[in-house]
Amino acid sequence: MLHISPEEIVETLVMVQQQHLDIRTVTLGISIGDCGADTSDEMARRLYEKVTRAARELVPVCEAIEREYGIPIRNKRISVSPVAVVAGRCASDDLAPVAAAMDRAAEASGVDFIGGFSALVHKGVGAGDDALIRSIPEALATTQRVCSSVNVASTRAGINMDAVARMAHTVKATAELTAAADSIGCAKLVVFANMVEDNPFMAGAVHGSGEADVVVNVGISGPGVVRAVIAAMPDDADLTAVAEAIKATSFKITRAGELVAREAARRLGVAMGIVDLSLAPTPAEGDSVADILEAMGVERCGAPGTTTALALLNDAVKKGGAMGTSSIGGLSGAFIPVSEDAGMVRAVECGALNLEKLEAMTAVCSVGLDMIALPGDTPAETIAGIISDACAIGVINNKTTAARLIPAVGKKAGDHVSWGGLLGAAPVMDVSSWSSARLIRRGGRMPAPLGSLRN
Amino acid sequence: MNTRAILSVLGADRVGIVAAISAALAEKGVNIEDIRQSIISGIFSMTMLVTVDEGTHPFEEVQARLAEVAEEIGMQITLQREDVFRFMHRV
Numbered sequence: 001m002l003h004i005s006p007e008e009i010v011e012t013l014v015m016v017q018q019q020h021l022d023i024r025t026v027t028l029g030i031s032i033g034d035c036g037a038d039t040s041d042e043m044a045r046r047l048y049e050k051v052t053r054a055a056r057e058l059v060p061v062c063e064a065i066e067r068e069y070g071i072p073i074r075n076k077r078i079s080v081s082p083v084a085v086v087a088g089r090c091a092s093d094d095l096a097p098v099a100a101a102m103d104r105a106a107e108a109s110g111v112d113f114i115g116g117f118s119a120l121v122h123k124g125v126g127a128g129d130d131a132l133i134r135s136i137p138e139a140l141a142t143t144q145r146v147c148s149s150v151n152v153a154s155t156r157a158g159i160n161m162d163a164v165a166r167m168a169h170t171v172k173a174t175a176e177l178t179a180a181a182d183s184i185g186c187a188k189l190v191v192f193a194n195m196v197e198d199n200p201f202m203a204g205a206v207h208g209s210g211e212a213d214v215v216v217n218v219g220i221s222g223p224g225v226v227r228a229v230i231a232a233m234p235d236d237a238d239l240t241a242v243a244e245a246i247k248a249t250s251f252k253i254t255r256a257g258e259l260v261a262r263e264a265a266r267r268l269g270v271a272m273g274i275v276d277l278s279l280a281p282t283p284a285e286g287d288s289v290a291d292i293l294e295a296m297g298v299e300r301c302g303a304p305g306t307t308t309a310l311a312l313l314n315d316a317v318k319k320g321g322a323m324g325t326s327s328i329g330g331l332s333g334a335f336i337p338v339s340e341d342a343g344m345v346r347a348v349e350c351g352a353l354n355l356e357k358l359e360a361m362t363a364v365c366s367v368g369l370d371m372i373a374l375p376g377d378t379p380a381e382t383i384a385g386i387i388s389d390a391c392a393i394g395v396i397n398n399k400t401t402a403a404r405l406i407p408a409v410g411k412k413a414g415d416h417v418s419w420g421g422l423l424g425a426a427p428v429m430d431v432s433s434w435s436s437a438r439l440i441r442r443g444g445r446m447p448a449p450l451g452s453l454r455n
Numbered sequence: 456m457n458t459r460a461i462l463s464v465l466g467a468d469r470v471g472i473v474a475a476i477s478a479a480l481a482e483k484g485v486n487i488e489d490i491r492q493s494i495i496s497g498i499f500s501m502t503m504l505v506t507v508d509e510g511t512h513p514f515e516e517v518q519a520r521l522a523e524v525a526e527e528i529g530m531q532i533t534l535q536r537e538d539v540f541r542f543m544h545r546v
Contacts, residue, residue: 003541003545004461004537004540004541004544006491006493006500006502008540008543008544009461009463009502009540010463010500011544012539012540012543012544013463013465013533064515067514067515067518068514068515068518068535068536069535069536069538069539070533070534070535070539071539251546252543252544255542255543256539256542256543258542259538259539259542323546
């Protein structure tokens with residue numbers, strides 16, 4: 001007997017076919033803890049073998065699940081343990097061969113991105129971390145699929161301001177080395193506070209040390225579905241009703257993610273990791289978080305009230321999602337990348353949305369300063385100031401924040417850059433011309449806040 | 456292995472839709488357990504609960520046959536495992 005009503009069946013079909021419901025990513029997390037070696041070439045060889053062996057069935061399994069369940073899985077990806085941790089044993093301080101092996105392994109496995117060219121330096125920089133950070137510009141300039149992330153702050157440790165400054169220079173160097181492609185290298189480099197160890201989304205995906213050897217993590221999506229639900233509500237529906245509608249929708253989206261995660265883990269014979277409840281936009285029209293905020297009632301994303309709308313959205317998504325899975329993890333907060341969200345791009349172009357408003361929005365979602373193109377001549381100290389501001393919000397509020405900034409070489413505010421595909425295109429945003437240099441040059445560590453003393 | 460699945464059909468009404476689809480299902484050993492069907496403003500809508508015997512005809516093979524039928528009769532036909540609806544619409 002049919003226990004599902006025809007209306008519910010049609011609702012699911014409409015979600016997929018008209019409102020862009022999909023699973024944004026199935027990310028296979030792979031430990032490379034056993035790939036350490038005395039040379040980077042040997043480490044690269046071991047890494048390639050481990051990754052390609054573990055991920056051999058990833059794409060075929062995901063494609064079968066897509067077909068059988070009728071829910072598209074947009075991206076299949078891989079994350080590995082932070083390379084810096086494993087690289088500590090290497091005598092060489094050039095880890096570019098390891099990045100090249102990651103790139104080849106990703107290509108051989110049929111995935112578009114591989115994350116984990118990463119280091120955690122929120123308290124200090126070890127030998128492996130130093131080599132990794134030094135290798136980032138070349139690694140990102142000479143590979144297609146490798147993503148890099150560096151954690152420079154945590155609520156328990158405070159902000160490593162020396163690492164912030166170093167990462168600002170690394171961002172600039174990466175921009176220079178990839179200048180011919182609108183500094184695309186920086187689109188694959190994210191600087192974190194409170195990095196999580198089970199994030200399935202790029203560019204920040206890594207496989208943490210507390211994880212099983214191989215796990216499946218799933219990132220849901222569905223901004224288009226949420227927008228459609230809100231747009232269908234009467235104009236005078238109050239915000240409690242709006243929150244309720246978002247919760248109900250989030251539950252359904254999360255259940256699709258939970259089903260895919262369970263099934264992918266079962267078929268791959270590995271542990272199921274987490275379901276990340278982040279609403280992740282794409283450049284496709286209608287698949288936008290900014291559009292949701294505008295459907296809620298701000299004329300343009302960035303108008304006063306935007307932070308309120310985003311806070312409500314973020315919270316309601318979690319509340320609905322929490323009923324849908326017992327394995328919440330990753331970032332689990334709405335993403336507001338500029339270039340990857342057509343509504344955000346529109347809001348920047350018409351002057352409604354600026355860098356300062358994005359920083360405020362960061363306080364109520366995750367990864368707020370994301371995919372932001374800056375003028376190519378933005379000083380490194382200014383970039384460091386922007387990164388440390390994002391970190392301060394994360395550290396004080398005990399949450400993940402991040403910055404993915406692209407100082408596009410040769411571009412000035414108002415110009416356009418385009419990276420294509422999921423990375424999208426964006427206007428170059430205006431940056432404050434007031435200097436942060438004296439603060440940044442002080443270096444040292446911003447101590448952990450009082451709120452970190454929880455024991 | 457028997458797999459429960461939902462078949463949904465949508466498109467302009469015409470003669471022979473149910474006949475074409477049920478013939479293809481029978482050919483692939485698929486059992487129909489329940490059918491709901493309606494026509495609203497000339498749009499034909501049908502949902503079926505079916506059981507696919509994957510031991511003799513894999514899910515993919517049944518989907519491929521239905522894609523041919525969809526092409527022949529000009530309808531949108533989707534076959535999905537039932538779990539996806541149960542997961543999304545039931546606590």
